[in-house]
Structures are given as structure tokens and as C-alpha cells.
Amino acid sequence: MERPPRMGSSLFPAPFQDLVDLFRRLPGIGTKTATRLAFHLLQSSESERQELASAVSTLKERLLPCSECRNIVASPPPESPEVPRCAICLDPARDSTILIVVEDIQTLYSIEKSGEFRGRYHVLEGRLSPLEGIAPEMLRVRELLQRLENPDIREVVLATSPTTDGEATALYLSRLVKPLGIRVSRIAFGIPVGLELEYVDEVTLIRAVEGRHPF
């Protein structure tokens, strides 16, 4: 990612301005918030700064992808023979007949937060995109098909985004999975719960009409 250009000549000394610039690169953080964060850290305790720095710096090495679904798992102690598996994949109470395919871990946790879905996940790690040159072999498609060899699985839910690429990915996967005799479904698109209809865009609205069901 590009570092955003400095705002004119900086008033701050370089080490402070550098931190402001690094914060400004983060999503949703503007110059004002970045400056406030930098001042906060300047005035906090040495231990608060070191704790944050260390959590950022070791984040990746302290996490591994789950060998089943690619959710994140805390790394096992070094030289542990354990194959990392996430809490969801290890939970015997989860329904192993249904697998939901998501593009990324954020979506996994969004679904998980509702507490309503009791099946398991498969993180695709992206979506097909001819424009960005993302082909099926760059996603975890092969691993999905391997997991589907498990005869327990009865249904695959495709939870890719309702974008052109996300739809193409869902279509591609459905064509691979259906011939295996496994039910394939797509998450429903429609009106977000709690939203006034006047604020809903037409594409969403027409998909909600198309997806109507008996009342």
C-alpha cells in the first residue's frame, strides 16, 4: 500500500509524523484521528506502547490458518506435532452436514457472531476475478473439493459477495459441486433487516422481489 503524501510540510518532528502517517494508512483513520492516536501513545506508559508494538509485530507468527477451513488459530507451541485446527472445526457439536463457503475470515466471523449458523466453514481466500487475474487455482477450490469427499456433507452454502466477481465465483463453484450430488444453495439477497425501504438501492430491491416467498 502506498503511504499517503504528507500534508504540506509537517509541523511535527519526523518520528512523530512517521507514526501519524502510518496510522493514516489504516482503514477509516483520517489525519485527525491519526494525530490523536499518536499523541495518546506519546503520553501513555512505556508498557502500553511496547504491548501494542509487540501485538502488531508478532500477530502473524502467533496465528496459523486452520488446516481444515483456513480460519485463524493460535499457533501451537513450537515443535508441537499438532496440525492446527480451529475451535469451530474441532467442535463436535457443530453440524458436519453443512458447509458454508466464504471469501474471507471477516465474513466467517460476521456469520459466527450471529450465533445462528451451526455448520462448518470453508474460507476460499478470495474470489474469482478475471480482471485482477485471480483464477480458481489461486483460491482454495481444490481443498473444498477434497473436503466434499467426506460423505457427511449434504449441503454447500455459497456466501460469496453479491458483486460480479462474487456471483461468478458462486456460479463456478455450483457447477463443480452439483455433479457430486451435494445440495448447493446461495445465501439470500434482499432488504437488510431494519432498513427503511426508501434507503434501499433498486438492484437490492428487485432481487428482494425476485426472491419473494409465500407469506
Next chain:
Amino acid sequence: MERPPRMGSSLFPAPFQDLVDLFRRLPGIGTKTATRLAFHLLQSSESERQELASAVSTLKERLLPCSECRNIVASPPPESPEVPRCAICLDPARDSTILIVVEDIQTLYSIEKSGEFRGRYHVLEGRLSPLEGIAPEMLRVRELLQRLENPDIREVVLATSPTTDGEATALYLSRLVKPLGIRVSRIAFGIPVGLELEYVDEVTLIRAVEGRHPF
């Protein structure tokens, strides 16, 4: 500062949740933003994480207080005989007859950002507070009086906050400085520029009336 309690049992593996919790301690960062920041860092490059971690971790050692005004200065190379002085104190074009006293570096930069004030600063590093047990000798009052021995200085502007403690600090300082034959002024309080009068609280409004001037 207390670490805020976790929101129920965490869905995330510990190393990820730890980072979310550390972000949530920062001012103006809620759970949602903290989670977004943690996911962003999880998915960014190793160098982006290390750059941010290092900027946070070395922030304090890469900055020194200006020996004159206590603004922050980039640390000189180790073993440099230089006494750290900030760009403002070093700038010969600044008006050395006027000194503005601020509580903290944030206020210094807020004034500096306007580009209108051409004098120099004195950072008090706090304000008097009987309740919090902050006495004059815990602030940079002695250093202010030492600086006022410089016969160039004609005016001291007191820019402490319009709070009980800030007002008491201004009063205390004015009683120390006036006998030295130096003009003492207080920043004006009144209606913030650009604000509709109906949104202004009564205390501000009455101070604006008291501070009226010929039109």
C-alpha cells in the same frame, strides 16, 4: 489505563483478540474499528506490520523534549553534544518578545496549525489541580520564570483551558508574572467561529458578552 473487559467469550483466537483489545484502549476506537484494524494488519504485508510496530515501540526514544519550551524534537544522534531545541525555538524569525503558555503539546500544535501566532511557546505539562494533587512545582513553572529573566520578553499569553483548574492556573501564573513588569494576557473566550448562537452554552455566551469590544 484499564484494559476494557472482553465482550463475552471471544470468538477470535487469543493473539487476534489481544490486538483488538489493545486497539480498543485507544481514544475514539470502538470494538468495530478495533476489529477492522486488526483484520487489516493481519492481511497487510510483514513490512507494514513491522514498520507500525517499530514506530510505536521507538516513539519515545526517538523524541526528546525541547530544552526551552518542552515541545517534542527528534532525538539528535547518540553522543551528540547538542542540547535539543525545537524548530520553533531555533527559528530566528519568531517573535521573541511574546511567550504563550500552554498546558500540553497538543495545544501548541493546535495554535501552530493556524500559522498566525509568531511568538514562542512554553509548555506547562499540565495544570494546577488541588483535587488531583497537582502543585506548581510539578509543572514547568520554575522554568517559565527562568525564561522570563530574558529581557526580550514583553508579554506572556496564558492559554490554559477555560476549566476551573485551567483558570486557577492562569490566575496563579498571572500573580507570579505581573510583578516582573511583564504584560500578562489571557486568550479570549467567546463564541467559536462558524457556530450558530443557538448551539452555544450559556456560560460561553455570557463570557462572550462580558468580553464584548467596540464594533
